Amino acid sequence: MPNDFPRQTLGPFTNLARSVDGDxxxxxSANYFALTTDKGVVAKTISAIExxxxxxxxxxxxxxxxxxxxxxxxxxxxxxxxxxxxxxxxYTANLVALSVLxxxxxxxxxxxxxxxxxxRAGAQxxxxxxxxxxxxxxxxxxxxLATVRSQYRRVIIATEGVYSAExxxxxxxxxxxxxxxxxxxxxxxxxxxxxxxxxxRGILGKVPIPATTRTLIIGSLGKSFASSGGLVAGPSKLINxxxxxxxxxxxxxxxxxxTIVSALAAATKIKNDHNLHEQLSERIAxxxxxxxxxxxxxxxxxxxxxxxxxxxxxxxESWSTLxxxxxxxxxxxxxxxxxxxxxxxxxxxxxxxxxxxxxLVEAIASLPTLAYKN
Numbered sequence: 001m002p003n004d005f006p007r008q009t010l011g012p013f014t015n016l017a018r019s020v021d022g023d024x025x026x027x028x029s030a031n032y033f034a035l036t037t038d039k040g041v042v043a044k045t046i047s048a049i050e051x052x053x054x055x056x057x058x059x060x061x062x063x064x065x066x067x068x069x070x071x072x073x074x075x076x077x078x079x080x081x082x083x084x085x086x087x088x089x090x091y092t093a094n095l096v097a098l099s100v101l102x103x104x105x106x107x108x109x110x111x112x113x114x115x116x117x118x119x120r121a122g123a124q125x126x127x128x129x130x131x132x133x134x135x136x137x138x139x140x141x142x143x144x145l146a147t148v149r150s151q152y153r154r155v156i157i158a159t160e161g162v163y164s165a166e167x168x169x170x171x172x173x174x175x176x177x178x179x180x181x182x183x184x185x186x187x188x189x190x191x192x193x194x195x196x197x198x199x200x201r202g203i204l205g206k207v208p209i210p211a212t213t214r215t216l217i218i219g220s221l222g223k224s225f226a227s228s229g230g231l232v233a234g235p236s237k238l239i240n241x242x243x244x245x246x247x248x249x250x251x252x253x254x255x256x257x258x259t260i261v262s263a264l265a266a267a268t269k270i271k272n273d274h275n276l277h278e279q280l281s282e283r284i285a286x287x288x289x290x291x292x293x294x295x296x297x298x299x300x301x302x303x304x305x306x307x308x309x310x311x312x313x314x315x316x317e318s319w320s321t322l323x324x325x326x327x328x329x330x331x332x333x334x335x336x337x338x339x340x341x342x343x344x345x346x347x348x349x350x351x352x353x354x355x356x357x358x359x360l361v362e363a364i365a366s367l368p369t370l371a372y373k374n
Contacts, residue, residue, distance in 0.1 A: 003113065005366065008020045008185050010316060011034075012031075012036050012037050012318070013026050013028065013029040013031060014029070014031060014036065014037055014349060014351040015034070015349065015352045015353065015356060016208040016352035017328045019127040020105045021202055022358065023326075024323065024326055024327060024328040025326055025327050025328065025352075025356050025360065026328045026354075027234065027327065027328060027329045027330075027345075027347050027348065027360065028328055028345075028347060029347060029349065030080065030113070030164070030168075030192060030222075030224070030234070030347055031190075031223070031224075031226065031241070032196060032223065032224045032227075032280060032306050032347070032348070032349050032350070033195065033266070033269075033276045033280065033350055034225055034349050034350050034351040035118060035185075035224070035225070035226035035265075035270075035347065036226045036268040037126060038057065038226070038265075038266070040253070040265060040269070040359070041262055041265040041266050041269070042224055044261050044262065044264075044265040045258050045261055045343065046211055046259070047261070048257045048258045048261035048262070049082065049257070049258045051257070052065060052257035052258070053257070054256065054258065055256060055363075056253065056254045056255065056256045056257070057140075062113065064254075065260060065261075066258050066310060067257070067261050067264050068086065068260050070264055071086065071260055071263055071267060071374055072084040072086060072231075073269045074153070074264065074268055074271055075219065075231050075233060076233050076372075077140055077271060077373075078138070078192070078194055078195065078200060078201060078202060078204065078267065078270065079194065079202055079217040079219065079231075079233035080201060080202070080204045080240075081215070081217055081233035081234050081235070082233075082234065082235050082236050083233070083234070083235075083236045083239045083272045084232065084233040084234075084239065085231065085232050085233075085239050085242055085243055085249070086221075086229055086230070086232050086254075086255060086260070086313065087229060087230040087231060087232060087249060087252070088230065088252045088253055088254070088255065089220070089222070089228070089229060089230045090118070090191045090218065090220030090221070090222060090223075090229075090230035090231075091118040091121075091179070091230070092118075092230055092248060092252060093118075093218045093219065093220070093231060093232050094116070094118040094119050094121075094122045094189065094218050094232030095118065095122040095125060095248045096122075096232055096242055096246045096248045096249045097216055097218060097232045098119070098122035098123055098126045098128070099122065099125065099126050099246045099248050100124070100125040100157070100238065100241050100242050100245060100246050100346065101126075101127075101154065101156050101187070101216070101238075102123060102127075102128035102154060102156060102307060103126055104126075104127050104128070104150060104153075105127060105128065105129050105151060106129075106153040106154075107126070107128045107129065107153055107154045107156070107322045108128065108129045108130070108131065108151075108154070108155045108156070109122075109123035109126075109128045109130050109131075109147065109155075109156045109158060110130070110132065110133060110141065110144065110145075110151040110155065110156070110157055110158070111123075111130070111131075111132050111133075111157075111158035111159070111252035112132065112133060112135055112136065112158065112159050112163075112170065113133065113134055113135050114133045114135050114160075114163050114165065114166055115132070115158055115159070115189070116160065116164075116189055116191070118189075119158045119187070121191060123156075128156075129152070131144065131148075131333045132261045135166070135200055136164075136168070136170065136171040138171055138174035138175060138178060139159070141175070141178055142178055145178060145181075145182045145184070147152055147180075149182045149183070149184075149214065149300065150276070150321065151172065152187070153183040154184075155182065155183070155185070156185045156186075156187050157166060157175055157178065157179050157184050157185070157186050157187065158185070158187045158189070159170065159171070159175050159187070159188055159189070159190040160188065160190070160191075160192070160193070161170065161188055161189065161190040161191075161192065161194070161196075161197055161202055161203035162190075162192040162193040162196060162197065162203075162305050162310075163192075164191070164307055164345075165297075165309070165336065165337055165343075165345070166299075166300050166301060166307075166309060167300065167301025167303060167305050167307035167308050167309050167345075168300045168301060168303055168305070169193075169197070169203065169206075169207075169303055169305065170188065170203065172186075172204070172207050172209060173207050173209060176209035176210060176213045176215075177258075179213055179214065179215075180210060180212055184214070185214045185215070185216060186209075186213055186214065186215050186216070186354075187217065187218065188202075188203060188204075188213075188215065188216070188217050189218045189219075190202045190203060190218060191218065191219055191220035191223060191230075192220075192305075193305075194219050194220075194223075194224060194225075194270075195224040195225075195270040195276075195277070196224065196277075196280070196305065196306065197305075199274035199276075199277040199278075200270060200271045200272065200274055200277070202217065202219075204217075205262045208234075209235070211330075214235075215234060216233070216234040216238065217231075217232070217233040217234060217331070218230070218231070218232060218271055218312055219231040219232075219233065221263040222279060224270060225257075225262070225263045225266045225267050225270070226257050226262055226265075226266040227260075227262040227263035227266065228255070228259055229255045229259055229260075229263060232342055250309075262271070262316050270371045276350060276366060279350040280306055280349070280350050281304065281347065283306070283348045283349075283352055283357060284304055284305070284306055286354060286357055286358075287308060287346070287348060287361065288302060289330060290308050290357065290358060290361040291361060292365045294309055294362065294364075294365035295355070295365070296361065296364060296365060296370075297310060297311055297370060298310060299311055299343075306347060306348040306349065307345065307346070307347055307348075308345070309332070309343040309344070309345050309346075310343055310344050310346070310370070311341065311343050311370070312340070312342055312343060312344055312367065312369045312370060313369045313370070314339025315331040315332065315333045315342035315343065316331060316333070317345065318331065318344055318367050318369045319331035319344060321367060321369075322344070322363055322364070325363050326359055327359075327363055329344045329345060329346055330344065330345040330346055330347075331343075331344055332344070333352045344364070346364075
């Protein structure tokens with residue numbers, strides 16, 4: 001993005017970005033439930049600093065504050081998995097998981113073409129063989145598995161709950177069927193779908209899959225959960241293996257007490273207060289309704305996620321025009337997305353007002369650089 005990007009913020013990113021250059025309506029944060037400024041979350045975080053100090057007490061494998069195990073329990077319930085371990089980031093969570101799931105070229109990690117870079121990096125770091133399939137195309141994946149499955153010791157199919165550059169749900173049901181049929185592990189990156197896909201749950205709360213599916217869930221604490229860090233959730237046997245054998249897990253810095261406590265407060269609220277999901281769904285529905293009225297080309301992103309993408313011909317020019325009108329969105333160009341598929345991305349949260357969303361859609365509809373109309 002251009003050098004005039006307002007890099008210095010004067011406050012939290014919810015529905016507004018307060019910068020030294022003035023306030024903008026903000027649509028760039030994955031703070032979907034606006035819990036970074038929730039009074040209860042903030043109060044508990046301040047209390048944690050007063051009780052434990054500002055720095056971590058120990059690393060991952062030593063003493064932990066009581067809230068650490070409570071957070072793992074709540075997250076495991078949200079993910080609908082047996083247990084969970086906390087990592088230093090969502091990116092690291094994929095590295096940690098794949099360092100145990102795949103350990104040589106005899107293991108295959110096959111992923112959706114739009115998968116997050118951290119899964120590609122984790123597979124390469126583990127020394128696994130890698131391949132990909134077209135976005136959400138289970139027929140193409142089935143054809144590949146039928147040909148190559150017998151050549152590998154283990155196969156991991158990697159998808160996402162919600163693809164953040166597309167605003168689409170992963171085809172979890174179809175991939176689950178293939179994972180069972182071909183004896184594979186299904187790894188689901190839920191960084192943008194935990195609490196979003198279903199009230200108090202992730203993608204498995206929206207589209208249940210057979211219990212016989214060997215599943216591992218990856219998540220981030222830096223989005224809906226108003227904190228920072230990551231998570232890996234799955235069967236106890238596998239999570240315990242990660243805790244004891246993954247060098248990436250054992251040798252990276254743990255989270256501070258304040259980080260753990262803020263994530264616990266946010267996760268507990270997301271799990272119990274389903275009104276948050278309803279509020280977000282209302283804003284998603286409003287945006288879709290207005291987009292239809294103004295014939296916005298939402299491409300694949302017209303789904304029930306808070307992430308929308310609008311194809312544009314000149315992403316930098318489009319971004320700059322919207323900033324000048326008072327809207328901070330994210331411009332996605334190559335290499336973040338494939339060439340000739342530049343887009344602007346809008347991320348909604350519960351703090352956005354009807355007036356803000358209405359004005360945003362009107363501003364986007366007036367862009368001279370829209371790639372096409374529906």
